[in-house]
Amino acid sequence: MNANNLNNSKAQTIRSNDDLLLCAEREKDRQAQYKQNLFVCMGTACQSCGSTEVLKALSSRIKDLGLEKDYLISPGGCQGNCSQAPLVSVHPQNVLYQNISPQNTNDIIGSLKGSPIKELSCDNQSSFFARQTRIVTEYRGLLNPERIEDYIAVGGFSSLLKVLTQMSPSQVIQEITCSGLRGRGGAGYPTGLKWSTVAKANDSQKYVICNADEGDPGAFMNRNVLEDYPYKILEGMTIAGYAVGANQGYVYVRAEYDVAVKRVENAIKNMQRLALLGNSIGNTSFNFNLEVRVGGGAFVCGEETALIASIEGGRALPSPRPPYPAESGLWGHPTLINNVETYGHIAPIIRNGSQWFANIGTQKSKGTKTFALSGCIKNTGLVEVALGTTLREMIFDIGGGVPEGRKFKAVQTGGPAGGCIPESQLDASIDYESLKSLGSFMGSGGMIVMDDSSCMVDVAKYFMQFCAAESCGKCIPCRVGTVHIYDLLNKITKGEASLEDLSQLESLCDVVQNTSLCGLGQGAPNPVLSTLHFFKDEYIAHIVDHICPAGACGPKGQDLRRPACVL
């Protein structure tokens, strides 16, 4: 990072579009000096599989050979196909190498002048890549997330300067409204409508917040997007600040995402250095500043009023809405709060126009959405697809299906407030309405595939245990209800429940869903209700036959009530 910053120390501030174009030209010239650019993926999966060592080995080998002027080795963003980590890409040839270790260094460098090494190549024209549509993850793997110049060279911040110099705040909101963009945190509230509510609020102090408290277990899209495209998110927030009339923004990130925290802090510093944050941005009267707030590890912080309570320094307890944060949020002032990915769509919409965005997706769900594919599936990783893609395309074409010898059983979407969708429903399209009609939820975008070794009652119990532990304790239905639901599920998995317990479970779910204060409690029963709807036979098998058909709650076919053999 320091080495990169050294190059930029003489960079001037960017006050106009001409400054921006000059900066972009200079960066393009710098990159053009090299014959080839190699990017080593620095995503979480690649790093844990040793990409840091690969980067070091490649850099030092190139140095030893005296080829630093010919080849540029950079840390790059996530390529998406985490199951083939660590990944190295070579440009402009557009070759992707998979499962690379420092031992492959010489082979890779040797092949730079010739043809690519077949054995190490990953087919980057396969359906995993070809079926994706990229807006938020545009230029995937090709940007060094530490350098602001990389982002500027591909058109970064042109939307911000366009907005500041050519558009009024209401025109910006109009553009976002026309695009049909909806909240990517999961609920799908129209973004333009939210912005206009905050813009209309009459207060001299307003705030913009980015919700990066990605608490859903099994979801890592926001982590990836923040780590790889910090500038895009911050540009989106700054545009939002201009549109609603705010002068201060906060990025609330989970403490577990330490790399994301560092990259966003670095990005803020770089933006301040180039005067893209601070006073009189773009030589206009617009002032805007950003700060990072690190969360303390509480799932409920994903709820907007709880997140605000946490920024204020207290326990993250949600409060009843209305008033909505748009009227009375942080310290009682009007506050705009959006998900990471929502902000990630803003700059591309301004750059390409609302009509371009509205042409992607379905009638009611426009644009693209990132998903974290994981579980029992061949190609795990991060994908971005146009809304309206079917679950089957997602799991079998992009994800490559479940590994040989196993059978697909269900896909879980929407985290602890979502549901499990069976094979019979896989032709449903991925959009807000259709997932909701299946008793699931778009959620932030986790997609966990389960095979026939997973027991659906056990999965429901897992989520209920999560919700019971993460309930903030403020309202009784959630605090007490989730524990009772968990106890009932536990009884079922032990083969000790009766059919009366099952009906009690159903009515308890109904109470918790309808009387809880916030989304955590209201959504908590969803995994139970959806598994009860699609996999009731599994519940019945546990209760009536006292067996677990999947063999997850006890040995397959064995009576669950029988004590385990001590021998």
Added chain:
Amino acid sequence: MPSSSPINAPHSMAPPTDDPRWRLVDTTMRHYGYAPNALIETLRIVQESFGYLDAIAMKYIARSLRMPLSKVYGVVTFYGLFRLKPPGEHTCTVCLGTACYIKGAKNLLDAVKLCTGLLLGQTSADNKISLLSCRCFGACGIAPAAILDGQVIGNLNSSEMEKHIRKWTVSK
């Protein structure tokens, strides 16, 4: 009533010890102007510097930020990140996110238990190993995963986990 006299001014308070790490804590509180919203950030800095939060630290923060100790304790116990006990020399954090759960995080916990007898949240008697869990740290693509002494390790199975833990139990 807050007063501006130097005696009552929060920044005049001396840290509990002359340990230089308190300077970092003071800097954090000063950065926020000793406002109540400094609390979580200050607690995080204390834990990063000292490894955990003890009564002395909590009392010091409460007095510096002019808030009841009960509020500080309430916040500390609300968030999963904060620890009231010092961690062991080595820490093993097993991810219990959905993808890891589906792929057998339970077996990893069992493996640690088998080697060390530790249950979740416990630290061994010789203070060598702490076994912790995490709700999900976003390494779902390489599930099941764990963080061993700060390093994310993915695609683990029971025997690999055992190997890692055994390295800690035998080495000095």
